[in-house]
Amino acid sequence: MAKRVVPEAERRRRRPTKGGAVLSERTIVETALRMLHEHGREGLTARRLGTALGADPSTLYRYFRGMDELTLAIGDELIGRALRGWEPSGEWLADLREVGLRIYRAYLAHPEAAVLTANRVSGRANEIAGDEAILGVLRSTGLPDPEVVRIYQAFVDQALAFAALDAASLALPEAARADDEAVWRSTYARLPAETHPHIAATAKLLVARMNDSAYPTALEMLLGSAAAAVRDGRGGGTGG
Template identity: 40%
Template sequence: MAATPKAGAGRTRRPRGSLNQQVITEAALRICDRAGIESLTFEALGRELDAHPTAIYRHFRDKDELLLALTDALHAETTAGGLPVTDDWAEDLRAVAHRIRGAFMAHPQVGQLVAARTARRPHEFEVVEHILGCMRRAGLPDRDAAQCYRVFADTVLAYASMEAALYALDAPTREADLRSWRVDYRELPPDTYPNLAALIDDIPPLDSPDNFRLAVELLIDSIRSRAR
């Protein structure tokens, strides 16, 4: 009688020493993009990487440390190819803001969670250094430059994360939220909500990219005014 194959027989074992933080982080991003952040476990990473889950713990102590690596992975996408410095500080701020949004929207399952986290890693440092440089080139005194950096960066991160959270919703839930502005808000009694009734046709859709563009322009206008 033929021998019964052992469980896992024929499965290719991952070469020893082939795991590192970058490989694991890239796998974690794939899992989140494909199946949602709730699917990200060390067991799922082991299956994705064809490695035992305990091998992941050699590189990340816990899931929170992995989340910080994912945070910096989004910053890495923001800084890919370098952050150009031109003679127009405002345009440079626009560019980095839209790069941040682009990274968050490319990975909404992760983007919705990481705005308030500090990665403490090189790509985050690069983004901070770049935005501070823009503030100083705007002509702000150092104290104002530091304070405006904080407000600008945190506002951009928060807005990008909010947009990511919208796209991380399951499709029916997201559509219900979007539809409410097209339907429910229009049915409100104008005598109770006169401002809504007057402006409802001009309120942009919740998912319009123009909203982010306007937010960035308002911030830049305020920085320019303060520098004067």
């Protein structure tokens, strides 16, 4: 049987821990984010987290059923940070662009957490609020709901997939990341036209672009496709 998690109001620690912190879900999540940044995914354990909080590791299970539930809460916190302070402008294309970039940047600010959580679905408050907001922006175009959901899926998965991809690069040791980035110049740029004519023809462009994220370009392509759907009469909205 799964462990019972005590409601937040009942489980809040009334006395500070040895480290002077009053425990709450938010305190635990923020500490876990800091540990991920400092020690990586392998460094986030209940024992180490308890030590960082100045509490017995077993105390964590009053707030989360296990480390996996904590992982979901970390992902939900990243979504919350992405959308904190955002309000729709009524221009649907601009709003989607802003939301996509906010999600991408929030995850990249915490690369280890992004790799850990970008593929998860938490069903928690921030995630649900974000999904409601994105669907609301898309439905404001007048697109039929099947088209709304099709674009919504592509939009969200694209932002999270690029966040995970680029975060994985940022999470590499610095030397390994530098070696990867150097390959475009040290290998691809030196391939002869006789054997690799297409790479040779575009080598300078590849060197200039391939170490930068393709997310802004991919996002604009997706938004262009969504705008075409509205223009083609599949939706009656005029925003953007």
